[in-house]
Amino acid sequence: SLSTPDHLHDRPLDGLEFCRHDYERFDELHANPEGGKKLRERERPEKALVEELLPIAKYVQAFYGPGQYLSVRWVGQSQRCEAKVVSTGKLVELGQWPAHGTLEVTQALHPNDHLMRERLNTEGFAFGLDGLTKGPGKPGERTIHSEPTGIANQSHIHPFATLMLESIKAKAEVMARGGYPSDTTLILNCHLTTVFPLDEWDAA
Numbered sequence: 001s002l003s004t005p006d007h008l009h010d011r012p013l014d015g016l017e018f019c020r021h022d023y024e025r026f027d028e029l030h031a032n033p034e035g036g037k038k039l040r041e042r043e044r045p046e047k048a049l050v051e052e053l054l055p056i057a058k059y060v061q062a063f064y065g066p067g068q069y070l071s072v073r074w075v076g077q078s079q080r081c082e083a084k085v086v087s088t089g090k091l092v093e094l095g096q097w098p099a100h101g102t103l104e105v106t107q108a109l110h111p112n113d114h115l116m117r118e119r120l121n122t123e124g125f126a127f128g129l130d131g132l133t134k135g136p137g138k139p140g141e142r143t144i145h146s147e148p149t150g151i152a153n154q155s156h157i158h159p160f161a162t163l164m165l166e167s168i169k170a171k172a173e174v175m176a177r178g179g180y181p182s183d184t185t186l187i188l189n190c191h192l193t194t195v196f197p198l199d200e201w202d203a204a
Contacts, residue, residue: 005048008074012086015060015070022057025049040117051077055189056083056107067091076105081180082187102184108160109168109191119144129193151194157203160193 007020026049029035038046039090056072064070067090083103086180091097110129118139119126123146126132131147171186 005045005053005074008053010073010075011026012071012073015064015072017072018072019057019060022053026054037121037179041119048076050068051107051189052082052105055187058101059103059185059187060155063097068097072103080104081184090187098183102181103187104171104180104184105187105189106167106171107189107191108164110163110193113191114139115144118147154203156194156201157196157200160196162189164188164190 002030005022005025008018013021029039029046029049032038041048042050053074053145056074060072061071067085067109069089070090071086072086073086074082075084081102085101085103087097087099087101089097092099112129112132115132115134116126116129119132122140122144126146127148131149134148135143135145137143167188168186171180174180175184
């Protein structure tokens with residue numbers, strides 16, 4: 001049987017050990033014939049992995065290094081934030097990196113993202129996100145219609161950049177109301193709407 005993220009909850013781990021657990025869980029899913037379907041259905045264990053644990057792991061990999069050793073405690077199931085971070089090392093001693101922090105993860109994704117995942121599970125293929133519409137019925141039982149759409153030059157960049165900014169703005173408003181601790185770092189987990197070459201991603 002597949003493992004669940006529950007064994008990580010409220011458990012302080014060295015940052016790289018935290019990453020190892022997350023990637024092992026993803027590998028387990030990848031090796032399972034039903035793994036792709038489970039990831040797309042986003043039930044609680046897979047939802048936590050995709051929308052919280054893997055983005056936190058990328059954050060850790062970006063900032064863990066000499067003089068800056070991060071320990072992570074995932075608390076997303078029970079608190080307002082996703083994780084607490086404790087850092088040690090020379091950079092922390094010199095005041096160049098905070099000793100404690102809070103991580104909050106938010107999603108930037110197309111409004112039809114859930115329809116795309118449902119369509120892939122039921123039909124096995126789909127055109128772009130903009131061309132998806134749903135028929136009557138419950139998720140998994142209804143028909144998701146997919147029509148081809150096109151983009152011209154970089155016309156896909158501005159809409160996705162807008163999604164990103166709206167996600168950040170929503171969390172900033174919560175922060176302004178005292179919804180998160182003052183030491184919170186926001187991680188924006190981007191679910192891309194199409195293939196973005198690096199220069200187009202930089203432009204976004």
